[in-house]
Amino acid sequence: MPPILLRITKRRTAWEPGANVQETIETEFMRDGRIDLRPSVYQLEAQNEVVIHAHAEHAANAGLDPPRGGNNVDLSGLQATPMVTNSRFRFTREVHHEVVFQNETELRNFLVTVLANLAARAYSTQKRQLLGYVAQKLNEHDEEWLGFCLDAPNSRKWGCPG
Numbered sequence: 001m002p003p004i005l006l007r008i009t010k011r012r013t014a015w016e017p018g019a020n021v022q023e024t025i026e027t028e029f030m031r032d033g034r035i036d037l038r039p040s041v042y043q044l045e046a047q048n049e050v051v052i053h054a055h056a057e058h059a060a061n062a063g064l065d066p067p068r069g070g071n072n073v074d075l076s077g078l079q080a081t082p083m084v085t086n087s088r089f090r091f092t093r094e095v096h097h098e099v100v101f102q103n104e105t106e107l108r109n110f111l112v113t114v115l116a117n118l119a120a121r122a123y124s125t126q127k128r129q130l131l132g133y134v135a136q137k138l139n140e141h142d143e144e145w146l147g148f149c150l151d152a153p154n155s156r157k158w159g160c161p162g
Helices: 021-028 048-061 090-095 104-116 127-139 143-151
Strands: 004-007 040-044 070-074 080-082 096-099 122-125
Touching (some): 040 048, 040 090, 048 070, 090 096
Antiparallel strands (some): 070 122, 080 096
């Protein structure tokens, strides 16, 4: 199975049935008051455990407090380019990519297709799955997650020992 281009979403409602393109752009593709035509994605295998892995690392690196699940979406059908990121986690550094839209019209047209096919493109995660993944990594004494627990200000909400 070919890899997917997973977009970790900001707001669950932007990717639910009935969401419109304008709402999705305003929620998911705005940066500093402008439309972001170079959104980040993770190029990875379409397996639940891999999606949970990427989502947990993405959320921890972004400092989300508390961690939460989401309706993540596959943006496959676009060309993706590896992109350097400062993630504290090796996996998300290695699979981090960006897609490039030439203009707002191209983004809008692509989103019409994505929103019309959400059932086939959705990769939902739940908070309990993310916390379960972190608990597993801590039980395995994973160095990256142990380091997160030592210096992240919100680490207790992630299940780190206090």
